[in-house]
Amino acid sequence: MIPLAEMLLDWYARHGRHDLPWRQTRDSYRLWLAEIMLQQTQVDSVKPYYGRFLEVLPNWQALAEAPLDQVLALWSGLGYYARARNAQRAAQEVVTRHAGHFPDTLDAAITLPGVGRSTAAAVLASAFGQKHAILDANARRVLIRSHAIDADPRATATQHRLWSLASALTPHDAHSYNQAIQDLGAMICTPRQPRCRACPLAGLCMARAQGRSHDLPVARVKAAKPERCVCFLLARDADGRVLLEKRPETGIWGGLWCLPEAAPGGGEHPVLCPDAAYPLQDTSVLRQSLRAVWARRLALHLELTMLEEEQRHAFTHFQLRFRCVHARVLGGAVADSAVPLRWHDPAEALAQGLPTPMRRILERMVKAADSSRVTRLIPRRRVRVI
DNA sequence: GACTCGTGGAA
DNA sequence: TTTCCAAGAGT
Structure with a gap:
């Protein structure tokens, strides 16, 4: 040997x-x-x-x-x-x-x-x-x-x-x-x-x-990581269910359940879209754009209630910057679509195949719901419409 | 060959 | 905080 x-x-x-x-x-x-x-x-x-x-x-x-x-x-x-x-x-x-x-x-x-x-x-x-x-x-x-x-x-x-x-x-x-x-x-x-x-x-x-243990293997040339920007829709219906869409079988998070996306630049799936770097500042332009994209794709009457702070998620070859947009459903029904859309109870959603950022968002939402249940004696303040 | 595909830990 | 990179394979 x-x-x-x-x-x-x-x-x-x-x-x-x-x-x-x-x-x-x-x-x-x-x-x-x-x-x-x-x-x-x-x-x-x-x-x-x-x-x-x-x-x-x-x-x-x-x-x-x-x-x-x-x-x-x-x-x-x-x-x-x-x-x-x-x-x-x-x-x-x-x-x-x-x-x-x-x-x-x-x-x-x-x-x-x-x-x-x-x-x-x-x-x-x-x-x-x-x-x-x-x-x-x-x-x-x-x-x-x-x-x-x-x-x-x-x-x-x-x-x-x-x-x-x-x-x-x-x-x-x-x-x-x-x-x-x-x-x-x-x-x-x-x-x-x-x-x-x-x-x-x-x-x-x-x-x-040769005294080169720390120098080998030779470092790879690092490529600049582009950014992609997107908003995720956190829509709740009257029963507190949350809307998820099943992603296409190929590409990022293929076949997993995800919050509906939108980007000011449009596109069916902004997360998949290279060079999709858009401003995420909370402006009327952004809000109108989001409403338009989701109204067209989802055929729901949505009331946007809150934009969460920007978060980041690192992939191997790009960095994702995103904000969660909370919304209440005032009417309409999920449209027929090539992409399966489904309302999920939060607990049921967590049992599905979710990418990690979605799991974190939903876990945080469930946790917030639990804590608000405890303090339900205090009247809930009216939600500001944005 | 060059891209594409996730996430978490370590430093 | 950012950067690097892991028991690689598919296109």
């Missing part, structure tokens, strides 16, 4: 994170689900979602047959929602095309939606004991530092080099090795402030020998 692999396996046996939930099983479904949830997502974020998901949908069959809304509700807050949609499609393929068994070759596994080379390799190594190398962010960082690779990690040529390096180093016990290199990347060879003194590879690490 190559010394690097031997050192890693020895270190892993003594210091690895053997207690992670997905390391208590060799079941392909559970291993695959963990790999999907862990894509671009840190371990601590995944843990609560993983247990809940498996409790409700414990096998391929259950996931394949579940309503997509239920899958998205279980994913709500975890982000990258295409993973949830692809996961269900993959489960359906496993059931229909593979007789309920995860494919046992790399090429077949990669054809599943949401399963790339690294994910397929991880599942096949752990579920079936096959020898396949992974190349995730942890493994990539460890290889780049140990071999002092100062080329751009995102360049195709570097990717090829890293994959062949990963394959060459991976020993027969790929199951243990894959987890070992991930744990080293997560616990010792961290992105910032690597703990080189505790590293089992310190003796052969070229970056350390």
